[in-house]
Amino acid sequence: MQNTRYIEFFDGGAEPQLERLGGKCASLVSMTAAGMPVPPGFAVTTDLYDAFLESAGIKDDIRRLLSGIDPDDVAHVEEVSARIREEICSRPVPQAQRQQTIDAYEALQARFEKPAPLAVRSSATAEDLPEASFAGAADTYLWLTDRQSVLEHIRKCWASLYTARAILYRLRNGIPEDGLSMAVAVQKMVNAETAGVAMTLDPSTGDRSKITIDASWGVGEMVVSGQVTPDNLQLDKVTFAVVSEHIGDKHAELVPDAASGSLREVEVDAERRARRCLTDDQLRQVAEMAKRAETHYGCPQDIEWAFDRDLPAGENLLLLQSRPETVHSTTPAETAPAAAPAGLGVVAERVGAADDVAVRSFPSPFSVQTPEGAEGWEQLYPYYLVFQETLKDQDGQEFWFQNSQQWPVVLKPFETIGCEFAIRQLGEYNSRHLLIPTANGIDYRIHQGYLYMSPIAVPQEEVAERVTHFEERAGHYYRNWESLLEQWYGKVKGTIREMEQLEFRPLPEMVPLEEIVSGKGKDGSEELFRSYDKLIDLAYQNWQYHFEFLNLGYIAYLDFFGFCKEVFPNIPDQNVATMVQGEDMELFRPDDELKKLALLALELGLDGLFDHPEDADGTLGRIGAAPGGDRWLAQLEESKDPWFNFTVGNGFYGHDRYWIDHMDIPLTFIADYIRRAKDGAQLIRPMDELVAERERIIREYRDLLGAEQQAAFDEKIALARLAYPYVENHNFYIEHWTMGTFWRKVRELSRLFVDAGFWNDPADILYLSREEVRGALFDLVNAWGIGARQPVGPSYWGAEIPRRARIVEALKAHRAAPAFNTPPEFITEPFTTMLYGITTDQVAQWLGQDELPDGVFTGMAASPGVVEGIARVVTSADELGLLRDGEILVAPNTSPSWGPVFGKIKATVTDIGGMMSHAAIVCREYGLPAVTGAGSASLEIRSGQRLRVDGTKGVVTVLEEAEDTTGAAGGAQGSRPEAVLEAAS
DSSP: OTTTOOOTTTTTTTTOOOHHHHHHHHHHHHHHHHOOOOOOEEOHHHHHHHHHHHHTTOHHHHHHHHTTTOOOOOOHHHHHHHHHHHHHSOOOOOOOHHHHHHHHHHHHHHSSSSOOOOOEEEEEEEESSSSSOTTTTOOOEEEEEHHHHHHHHHHHHHGOOOOOHHHHHHHHHHHHTTTOOOEEEEEEEOOOOEEEEEESTTTTTOTTTEEEEEEEEEETHHHHHTOSSSSSEEETTOOOEEEEEEEOOOOEEEEEEETTTTEEEEEEOOHHHHHSSSOOHHHHHHHHHHHHHHHHTTSOOOEEEEETTTTTTTEEEEEEEEEEOOOTSSSSSGGGOOOSSSSSSGGGGGGGSSSSSSOOOOOTTTTTTOTTOOTTTGGSOOOGSSGGGGGHHHTTTSSSETTTTTSEEEEEEGGHHHHHHHHHHHHHIIIEEEEOOTTTEEEEEEEETTTEEEEEOOOHHHHHHHHHHHHHHHHHHHHHHHHHHHHHHHHHHHHHHHHOOOOOOOOOSOOOOHHHHOOOOSSSSHHHHHHHHHHHHHHHHHHHHHHHHHHHHHHHHHHHHHHHHHHHOOOOOHHHHTTOOOOOEEEEHHHHHHHHHHHHHTTOOOGGGOOOOHHHHHHHHHHHHSTTTHHHHHHHHHHHHHHHHBBSSSSSSSTTTBBTTTTTHHHHHHHHHHHHHTTTTOOSSOOOHHHHHHHHHHHHHHHOOOHHHHHHHHHHHHHHHHHHHHHHHIIIIIIIIIIHHHHHHHHHHHHHHTTTTTOGGGGGGGGOOOHHHHHHHHHHHHHHHHHSSSHHHHHHHHHHHHHHHHEEEEETTTOOOSEESOOOOOEEOOOHHHHHOOOOHHHHHHTTTTOOOOOOEEEEEEEEEEEEEEEEEOSSSGGGGGGGGGOOOEEHHHHOGGHHHHHOEEEEEEEEETTTTTTHHHHHHHHHOEOOOOHHHHOOOTTTEEEEEEETTTTEEEOOOOOOOOOOOTTTTSSTTOOOOOOOO
């Protein structure tokens, strides 16, 4: 007996044997060996307890007292419990066994500079087991400050094995008394500033993709025993994003009392009660530690933790206990409850108003007053694009939202071609081409110059019928994606090249003689009509191609999105998006070409020639004359076609400026890249980090699933990643390259009219509808053909265009309503939510149903991360030059062509946009926090204000007012985002 080892230090290298150490001590030994931050201590093993029972002669007494006991006779159980505990506490411990405990106590205290209070914890062999943890059944004693107290409370822990509660639990769960034993953990007491528990699942649903944390001030006993209402937080297990947060009252805490050498309960002041007791960094530390414990043990864990105020930050989180979670751990992963059905409908959300609150509405489009000076604006646009009184009963009831993402400013008559072609084709591919089960097209109207959209739902009774057609049609594309997409590139590029070949030549003084001799029999004017009609036809053609793959790209993503929402209830939307990020998309190619040219300029020593990039001709002339300049110019020419067919806008407006036509734009970006490279900035996107993070997140989510669900996960994410790049790549080929070529040809045609005196500026053609342009073309040809002194057009359009320009200016000065009519209870159309960020919550915020404190804006949590910085409000590409390094970009919306500025900013905030908007995608690829769909942020935030952007939660907070907003772009005192400075074409 003398040579028996009754003590095992946690860090002594002992095997974590359950029969010698009990559940708790075995866990502490195992966690210490695994490098977990366990407070130092030792285990009084079951050998000592068993030896004590044997020497005290009470083992047979315990067996006899428990024999035949009835679990329904609680009074008798309590009587037996009291007798057994009295026996254990009254018998002496043999000196040899007692001495080993004393020696261990002294050795532990020798590790500290001054005597440390200790905790004594029960560790039964039937406790903390995967099949029966019975947490808290045996006793724990805290803040013991002397050797005798420790010895006495070790005996009390032994006795707690036979509390009435413990006896009843074993009887009712069939746990035999034979072989039952008790070890005791003796540990340094943690001087806890905050403490609590964490489970590596959602205890209410068993969802294993969550970590649930309860936390309060002081020692964690207040949380464990339920004496306070703690902060309750739920985090995503993979990304540690906060999914839900409830701040508890935390009215009291246990703190050490030096006078009594024990813990005392004190009241928590109002300020600490009201705020979260863990910082974001501490919250992540707890979640990471809980996850490590789960990985170590291979099953969901229930841990106790504390932050020790005596240790430095970063080293002060301690793991006090880890035991298996037993309620949900045995549930197969496949049966995890679902929060919503899979498929396109999962993005439906509820309006945040209670049932007893009157439904609030936006104004009717028929009730909004016309701005002064804009009278007659309806005549500027086709009749089918304007709300008609004859359809008041229909259009006055439907919900319409303003699409300020693609059409943020007032449309001139000719510019309606973009929305007409784009939205028509979106609808056709939904409702006629693919027969998407849950979504028809999106109806659209122009009201006072601004575009409004209204998603058209599919009646529920028609959904099932469309499914078969959709699966057949979409399945063909998905099965042949790569070959069909290769054909797509050929079709689109061919259309653009054909458009580039179109010419609008001035009519000659006379028909050439050779055409007379050849018998052609035509005067050549028909070529003008043919070229004009062909230009419109080719633009229409590429817009058809545009949606051939786009909706399928969104659908593949939404299918994966829906699956994730089904198997991982409440998974943050951005976590799903992150799993398809890190693709090398062609939309980033123009920006990559600029970086390549900047680095080449540095390599060739040409960087000093970019001091005045706004003088494009002068800059290029100096480069051409410099040594190595020919090599740089050759690279420039290679980059320009096609990658400089990129607009600083979005391609939907005739005033958008394209790099290839305005070389000062790319040269200015290159000059800025040169400066940043000299300052040591990394110009290349962090693709390796993005891919590594993507693969980690995919792997860890996948590991949470069962085999059957893993197969479905693999199939759906493969399809989403196959289709995802097109969601952005199409933008370069259609919105930028196609439309850039289109507007260039429109200006070319317009110069014929300028030369004929119809109007003064090539941009004036935008004040005509496309039908009126064809009429003006006939007027021009007619006067030429009959030899008239001049056509009618100059006298007519000379007065009409200025009148229309005044109306457009009056409309621009008007702040448009964000929406019309009463919103639906649910926003269910998936593209509306994912692309535009029009959610039920967002609509409620517009209506004021979701009142927020001043200076707080909420939107889509589009790209994770939290940063603070100075705001720069930008309402047009012309203001991008105002951005300074490290500022936060706040804008109505962003264009993909703003890519060169994303390397210098800290975060992005936009008024409109969803998870699949350009701003969201670009920020995720650049690793920047982003909040999209933040409503009126660009109107109310002022340049120079200090902001906190939480892209993980979708919250923007104004922290400090700007010291000097002179010359600031945008802001509450500025104009609406529509008031974009239109650059000369």
